[in-house]
Amino acid sequence: MIDRKGKVYFRNIFAGIVLQDEDGFSFTYDFNYLKEKNPPISLTLPLRKEAYSNNHFLPFFDGLLPEGDLLKKASHSWKVPDRDLMKLLLSVCKDSIGAVHIERIESEA
Numbered sequence: 001m002i003d004r005k006g007k008v009y010f011r012n013i014f015a016g017i018v019l020q021d022e023d024g025f026s027f028t029y030d031f032n033y034l035k036e037k038n039p040p041i042s043l044t045l046p047l048r049k050e051a052y053s054n055n056h057f058l059p060f061f062d063g064l065l066p067e068g069d070l071l072k073k074a075s076h077s078w079k080v081p082d083r084d085l086m087k088l089l090l091s092v093c094k095d096s097i098g099a100v101h102i103e104r105i106e107s108e109a
Contacts, residue, residue, distance in 0.1 A: 006090045006102040010041045018102065020086040024055040041100055057085045064093050064100065 005019040008027065015038065016029040028051040040047050042060045052058060065088055066074050074080075080087045093102040 004086050005105045009101050011099050015041050026051045026053040
């Protein structure tokens with residue numbers, strides 16, 4: 001599997017990296033974001049140096065995606081399978097409503 005990752009911004013400040021690799025999904029706060037004592041991007045992801053990791057899609061990021069018919073429309077519009085949550089996240093959340101947006105990091109091939 002090719003690693004897929006994105007830069008996570010909170011109120012337009014770079015906050016960390018969201019990643020999907022062969023081990024699952026993770027989010028890691030950026031060192032400088034932590035050093036500057038910025039707020040957490042979510043109450044479910046308190047500030048810490050260690051990565052948040054899970055075999056399944058992290059619930060906070062799942063919550064950024066549309067649901068139901070809107071998910072189907074977004075999936076169709078972006079030509080992304082509706083079960084590929086990471087690809088949808090990197091496509092849909094680059095210009096999302098709210099304090100968090102995510103920019104895809106192109107893989108170095």
